[in-house]
Amino acid sequence: MTAALRSCAAARLLPLLLLVAVGVVLSRGTPWLGEPSWTVIRIAGSVIVLGPVLAGLAAMDAARWNEEHLTATLRSLPRSAVARWPVVLANAVVGIGVLLVVQAAGYVANLAVGVGYVASPGSALLLVLGACAVLLGSAAVGALVGLLWGSVLAAPLAAAGLYGLALLALSLDFPSLFAIMGGAGGMVGLRAGTTAFVTLVGFHVLLTAAVLAAYALRDGVVRRRPAALLLAAAAGGAVAVTTWTVVADPEQVVVDDRPVAWVCAGDQPRVCLPRESPRQLDWLAAEMHDLAEPLAAAGATVPGTYRLEVPGHDRDLAEGSFAPLDTGRLTRPEGEPEDVAAYLSTPAPCAAYSDPAGPPPAVVHETRELLRIWLLVRAGLADPADFREAWFGPWIAAPVAEQEPWVRTTYEQLRSCDLDRLAPPVLAER
Secondary structure, three states, X not given: OHHHHHHOHHHHOHHHHHHHHHHHHHEOEOOOOOOHHHXXXXXXXXXXXXXXXXXXXXXXXXXXXOOHHHHHHHHOOOOHHHOOHHHHHHHHHHHHHHHHHHHHHHHHHHHHOOOOOOOOHHHHHHHHHHHHHHXXXXXXXXXXXXXXXXXXXXXXXXXXXXXXXXXXXXXOOOOOXXXXXXXXXXXXXXXXXXXXXXXXXXXXXXXXXHHHHHHHHHHOOOOHHHHHHHHHHHHHHHHHHHHHHHHHOOOOEEEOOOOOOEEEEOOOOEEEEEOOOOOOHHHHHHHHHHHHHHHHHOXXXXXXXXXXXXXXXXXXXXXXXXXXXXXXXXXXXXXXXHHXXXXXXXXXXXXXXXXXXXXXXXXXXXXXXXXXXXXXXXXXXXXHHHHOOOOOHHHHOOOHHHHHHHHHHHHHHHHOOOHHHOOOHHHHHO
């Protein structure tokens, strides 16, 4: 096996595999840096491209061994039935090694920016095992293509076919057995679905067993009946798992209902972020304090604590909450003051904001947006002249003393979720 590891196509083209894995992970920047759980699933998701490349390499090796004189030589060996198993296993081991190296590099990168806490080690383990299983199955698919078609075209056929199969499953909204999904946003409050990943691992183990049995049946000169039985059982099991997956459609990423570990900083207001994603905490706490000062000066009661909204967890109406549109904004060292002003203009997580019946009236959005702009103007981050043509232009340019009564009243209405009484300042003046 050692010789096979050194001579397999994946080992010979190791730099290519590393380049593919790193390229996929970095293809959309590094918003995952600063949240280890997100890093794990982002790297695991690279198998959607890394798997087909590995399949092509395995097919290349398998096709090379399909020449008649080599097949005859293999069949003369005492262990002819397993002589070509390294074609599958060696390429899979190298591919899995590449994935694990990139995972380790991702964790080290998070340590380098000061974040090492992983919210759910069990979830991370499922993601890594699932990705490794996909690579094992991908190598098996490639080896099977090379076994059935001993041509130089076997490699591109295996790679393109497997990649197309994964994309087709995603486009048809079928559960993909050759992809790890969920790396587009943060993993705070989420975890890997146990059922989905146990199923995924089981499918690829059965698929690989079927391919190894096909090799044993093709090359072996004795004990062909056990190989045929194994092939039938493993292939039937893989088909059954696939059918169940399509019917049950288990989610790869589910809500994690366990308590969230929080880290908090600052005061007036205090800001709390999950322990697994704290990179922006100090900047955010300082910025929230500074931008909240005009509200306090106007007599508005700013919530004592602002906490990040976490999927599946109830929000405390006595606290402010915030949910960035782009989760990656919280994994950067510093964010944007415009975002902080938006957080402060939402002092309570009112149920109406997420009502399944539909969004709240337009006046609610307009009110919060006006508060956000007012905060930016008061902080010197926006010029009232820029809003001269807006419907609230005269009000935003008015003296602060004329603005504060509306700010004070409106902020209390937002804090108490008394949204029906909201009114723009121009209407309030009438």
